[in-house]
Amino acid sequence: MDDFRLRLAREDDIAAITKIFNQGIEDRTATLETRLRSVEEMEEWFVNRAFQYKVAVIEDATRHVRGWASLNPFNARCCYSGVADLSIYIARDYRGKGFGLKLLDFVVSTARQQGFHKIVLHAFDFNDAGRRLYKSLGFREVGIYMEHGLLDGRRINVVIMEKILEEEG
Ligand SMILES: CC(C)(COP(=O)(O)OP(=O)(O)OC[C@H]1O[C@@H](n2cnc3c(N)ncnc32)[C@H](O)[C@@H]1OP(=O)(O)O)[C@@H](O)C(=O)NCCC(=O)NCCS
Incomplete structure (x- = not known):
């Protein structure tokens, strides 16, 4: 995990991004x-x-993309333009090796550079890796929507998390 590269995504990353997203799905x-x-x-x-x-993407030592993260619109109303929603996916075989932490840190910096005031996200309550990852970078748990989303016929509890970016100046 010592040799990695973080950068903004390019169009030629889309095949890798799609593959990683589909693993997440x-x-x-x-x-x-x-x-x-x-x-x-x-x-x-x-x-x-x-x-x-x-x-944004993270490459491993072989310069292959092993994860991606995106800042997404939270809400179309202009009063929420300072809030970005976040998605992050690490390739299945590369999880638990620190890639997520590096990539999230980079995306938080990117969001700050883009002038966002805050990042919000939603995580399944049983997604321990996700919840630990966000907490370790200072995301706060806002609350849990109980029995919120339907997945394969099962109602999933969804945790809302947020990080206010200006706090770190
Ligand atoms: C969630 C995800 C992005 C985390 O990235 P990662 O590279 O696997 O995580 P890291 O190795 O950087 O570890 C981040 C934290 O999660 C913890 N963690 C990693 N894998 C874990 C697991 N399987 N169970 C519990 N905790 C785990 C680490 O210990 C670390 O916590 P710490 O800082 O308190 O020690 C990644 O696992 C992933 O893509 N999962 C599938 C998609 C997904 O869940 N996306 C997020 C949706 S909300």
């Missing part, structure tokens, strides 16, 4: 989405993003 620990995405759909997602909603 298949594993049922991160998202209520169940439909696997095509590279074409993810290309559209990438090129149609507003300028400030950056996507």
Whole structure:
């Protein structure tokens, strides 16, 4: 984990980003989405993003992308323009090795540079890795929506977390 590279995503990363996202969908620990995405759909997602909603990647020593994270619109109303929603996915075989922590730290810095005031996210209550990751970078648990999202017929409790960025100046 000593040799890694963090950077903003490019269009030629989309195949890797799609593969990693689909692993996250298949594993049922991160998202209520169940439909696997095509590279074409993810290309559209990438090129149609507003300028400030950056996507970042982490490469390993072999310079392959092993994880990605995105800043997403939280709410279309302009009063919420300072709030970014966050997604983060590490490739299945590379989880638990510190990639998530490095990438999240980078995305938090990126959000600050983009002028966001706050990041919010949602995590399944049983996603221990996600909850620990966010807490270790100072995200606060706002609360839990009980029996909130439907996943394969099961109602999932969803934890809301947030981090106010100006606190660290
Ligand atoms: C959640 C995820 C992004 C974390 O990234 P990661 O590279 O696996 O995590 P790291 O190795 O950087 O470890 C981050 C923290 O999680 C903990 N952690 C890692 N794997 C864990 C596991 N399987 N169970 C419990 N805690 C775990 C680490 O101990 C560390 O906590 P600490 O700082 O208190 O020691 C990654 O596991 C992943 O992509 N999972 C599937 C998609 C997902 O859940 N996305 C988030 C949706 S909210």
